[in-house]
Amino acid sequence: QQQVKQSPQSLIVQKGGISIINCAYENTAFDYFPWYQQFPGKGPALLIAIRPDVSEKKEGRFTISFNKSAKQFSLHIMDSQPGDSATYFCAARGGSQGNLIFGKGTKLSVKP
Amino acid sequence: DAGVIQSPRHEVTEMGQEVTLRCKPISGHNSLFWYRQTMMRGLELLIYFNNNVPIDDSGMPEDRFSAKMPNASFSTLKIQPSEPRDSAVYFCASRAQLGKDTQYFGPGTRLTVL
Numbered sequence: 001q002q003q004v005k006q007s008p009q010s011l012i013v014q015k016g017g018i019s020i021i022n023c024a025y026e027n028t029a030f031d032y033f034p035w036y037q038q039f040p041g042k043g044p045a046l047l048i049a050i051r052p053d054v055s056e057k058k059e060g061r062f063t064i065s066f067n068k069s070a071k072q073f074s075l076h077i078m079d080s081q082p083g084d085s086a087t088y089f090c091a092a093r094g095g096s097q098g099n100l101i102f103g104k105g106t107k108l109s110v111k112p
Numbered sequence: 113d114a115g116v117i118q119s120p121r122h123e124v125t126e127m128g129q130e131v132t133l134r135c136k137p138i139s140g141h142n143s144l145f146w147y148r149q150t151m152m153r154g155l156e157l158l159i160y161f162n163n164n165v166p167i168d169d170s171g172m173p174e175d176r177f178s179a180k181m182p183n184a185s186f187s188t189l190k191i192q193p194s195e196p197r198d199s200a201v202y203f204c205a206s207r208a209q210l211g212k213d214t215q216y217f218g219p220g221t222r223l224t225v226l
Contacts (some may be wrong), residue, residue: 020164030212034214041220043203043217043218043219043220043221044203044217045216045217046214046215048212091129093213099145099160100157100215102155104154105154105155
């Protein structure tokens with residue numbers, strides 16, 4: 001119940017294309033769903049986040065779509081650029097202490 | 113702000129040796145997290161402190177691992193004795209206060225146990 005399942009494990013997209021990464025969860029008590037971006041040799045950094053009371057959040061080329069009934073959320077990267085090549089982690093906040101539970105990550109490669 | 117600082121950035125040691133990883137959280141943050149990242153298991157939470165007090169250490173793999181936070185600006189993660197399966201990247205993250213959302217990660221320590 002505490003797991004967050006992320007797919008795909010890896011993704012190759014052409015420059016200008018749309019990258020889509022999906023996550024699913026079981027615990028309906030989760031109340032915060034962030035996406036983190038990690039470049040090689042660096043720590044993860046918050047990219048965008050959403051709460052379950054909204055169905056979509058957009059920040060520039062990055063959009064989170066959230067489906068509460070299906071317990072799924074996804075990250076869409078519009079007009080993908082080579083500089084977006086990184087590993088992306090979805091997460092969910094669970095438990096009274098607000099710890100994050102991370103998905104396994106998606107390695108995105110954007111080809112020029 | 114310098115962000116979360118971790119040292120060393122790389123550590124290579126031999127099996128059986130003691131390893132100590134260090135973390136300085138962002139000034140003013142009162143929650144601190146230690147994570148381990150491997151290809152097989154992804155990003156795992158090891159232990160979490162709030163106001164220097166360990167709140168949840170259920171992720172600590174075994175008694176060989178211990179963590180301390182003697183004050184608000186310093187934490188250590190110790191492995192004794194180290195084993196090859198401990199090889200991973202260890203991240204420290206801090207958060208402003210309980211209930212706040214964003215965790216800020218350090219650059220990590222890449223540990224290799226031979």
